[in-house]
Amino acid sequence: MKPTEFVKVNGQFWGEHLKGVSEHLPVSHRTELPGPMLFPRMMVLTETPDWNILELVGLSREYRSLEVRRQKLGSVEEYFGLGDGGTVVANLEGQNWFSDATIATQAGRRALDERFPSAVKMLGNEVVGPADELLRFAPGNYSTFDRTLLVQTAGDSLRPHWVFFALAIHRSEPADKYLDFLRNYINSRPHLDPVGTLSLPIDAAELKAEAFESTYLAHGLQDATVDQFLDANETILLSAFGATRLIRQPSLDELHPDFILERADGSHIIGRLELPVVDVVNGKKRRRVFRIPVSESAADLTQYAEYFATEENRSQVKTKYDVDVNEPRKLLIVPSQETVVPAAGVEVVDYDTILRLHLAAK
Known part of the structure; x- marks a missing residue:
């Protein structure tokens, strides 16, 4: 199937499917649903030499026509942040379906328990193995990841990514067979739990925060400051990471992390936003570059963490912010639609995954 055919089929199919769901279930079956129904906000279509990849991203309180982003990458492995060797947790030969599942290395699975307390409520079917890599794609037809948590590790780095819906299809598959697959897959799901949606037993009032207006981080942030982002997302960050306190933009002499989280167990997380927000320096706005490697x-985060290696620095921070930081975790928050790989010693987490962890904590 040519990339142009892939774009055409998906654009028409998912628009009709999600629009139909939004016009029917939240109205006719509102009392039968677990709670409010959430929809994706963007469709990312990726072309590689051998594979076409679809991913639905974002969490929206209501259905809106999906925005479409097209891109080219060198391989399906690059898209999923995989290496090119070693043992794997899931060897994807032929056709594979993962739904309401967690795919993780053993190290990644342990990290979920230690670092993300609410993840236990969204694990679903677990696929865990003593492996170097998470996935290996082999020539075949389809691999689908439907509300699946992927937890990739590389050394001491960690990259958890909650997938709303993603599908990798080998480019040898013709468009008509692909469309038949989509129809059959959609029809196989329970009527009250359609593909591409998420319904949770939470109070609808929880979805009225600004954070749910632009969850995939492509709108509304261009003129926001770091402080404004943290103000809108403080509750979400606290619950997703099991934290009790957020220290905004602390000054560590010449170093300026975006935030520090103090967790309930007394440990700390030092964080940076790799987002298109605006810094304000000496009263002037300085827009951050959207794509920062x-x-x-990760290098900046390492500097921040090293600052706390000396007793004198820790004492200064304790006096200034009433927080005793020692050996903090390093966290990098990235846009939900970005394709990234793990970074040494750093937790790389996209916003939609943080939002899903927050909803699971409810």
Whole structure:
């Protein structure tokens, strides 16, 4: 199937499917649903030499026509942030379906328990193995990831990514067979739990925060400051990471992380936003570049963490912010639609995954 055919089929199919769901279930079956129904906000279509990849991203309180983003990458492995060797948790030969599941290395699975307390409520079917890599794609037809948590590790780095819906299809598959697959897959799901939606037993009032207006981080942030972002997302960050306190933009002499989280167990997380927000310096706005290499942000985070290696620095921070930080975790928050790989010693987490962890904590 040519990339142009892939775009055409998906654009028409998902628009009709999700629009039909939104006009029917929340109205006719509102009392039968677990709670409010959430929809994706963007469709990312990726072309590689051998594979076409579809991913639905974002969490929206209501259905709106999906925005479409097209891109080209060198391989399906690059898209999923995989390496090119070693043992794997899931060897994807032929056709594979993962739904309401967690795919993780053993190290990644342990990290969920230690670092993300609410993840236990969204694990679903677990696929865990003592492996170097998470997935290996082999020539075949389809691999689908339907509300699936992928937890990739590389050394001491961690990259959890909650997938609303993603599908990788080998480019040898013709468009008509692909369309038949989509129809059969959609029809196989329970009527009250359609593909591409998420319904949770939460109070609808929980979805009225600004954070749910632009969850995939492509709208509304261009003129926001770091402080405004943290103000809108403080509750979400606290619950997703099991934290009790947020320290905004602390000054560590010449170093300026975006935030520090103090967790309920007394540990700390030092964080940076790799987002298109605006810094304000000496009263002037300085827009951050949207695409900052993860390696650069990881290097900054390493500097922040090293600052706390000396007793004198820890004492200064304790006096100034009443927080005793020692050996903090390093967190990089990235846009939900970005394709990134793990970074040494850093937790790389996209916003939609943080939002899903927050909803699971309810």
